[in-house]
Amino acid sequence: MLDLLRFSREIIINLIFRFVSSSLVNKALICREPDSCREYLVKRFMASSTNNLYLWPYNSGCHWLLLAIDPLKEVVYFLNSIDGEWTNYPDMKQLVDTSIKVFRSQRQARVPRTKSSNITWIKVQCPLQRNGIDCGYFVMRFMREIINMNQIEIPITYFDEYKCAHYTRLQLEQIKEELCQYFIEKRLISI
Numbered sequence: 001m002l003d004l005l006r007f008s009r010e011i012i013i014n015l016i017f018r019f020v021s022s023s024l025v026n027k028a029l030i031c032r033e034p035d036s037c038r039e040y041l042v043k044r045f046m047a048s049s050t051n052n053l054y055l056w057p058y059n060s061g062c063h064w065l066l067l068a069i070d071p072l073k074e075v076v077y078f079l080n081s082i083d084g085e086w087t088n089y090p091d092m093k094q095l096v097d098t099s100i101k102v103f104r105s106q107r108q109a110r111v112p113r114t115k116s117s118n119i120t121w122i123k124v125q126c127p128l129q130r131n132g133i134d135c136g137y138f139v140m141r142f143m144r145e146i147i148n149m150n151q152i153e154i155p156i157t158y159f160d161e162y163k164c165a166h167y168t169r170l171q172l173e174q175i176k177e178e179l180c181q182y183f184i185e186k187r188l189i190s191i
Contacts, residue, residue, distance in 0.1 A: 018048065020041065073152075074119045078121060
């Protein structure tokens, strides 16, 4: 029975959450090939007929942050472990905004005039890193927590269950351990 519940939860999670490949859309590619990046995002958005939250670990060249995009509601959640603003990443923001507008056009959605050019960006008050090297682990932890909460909407003040100013060293070690276990189980590395 427990296996059936786990399996059912995995199916629900797979229906709600989708991912954007950071190897196919990143700072370097956005600058070199913005059209192909936009086409990729729109294609990802069009592939779903239900309401999904797209998790996109974004690398700005020297820092990882997370975007959680709900293209149907035209909402972008911005999770940055160094407390920066999305305005610091104009190429990324323009790509997301343009992709959502193209997606809107392709699905022939009617939007009120007041909303027509406004895509809602929400800066989530997520845990902050204390150094300049743990951003990737923070992004992995954010993704895990979002998926564990199994919700499309992310509260501005983050989830109560995971709310803290900073992750402890133990919380970061936990995500590293889970990643290593995954690699070992999938036989991507051997020990």
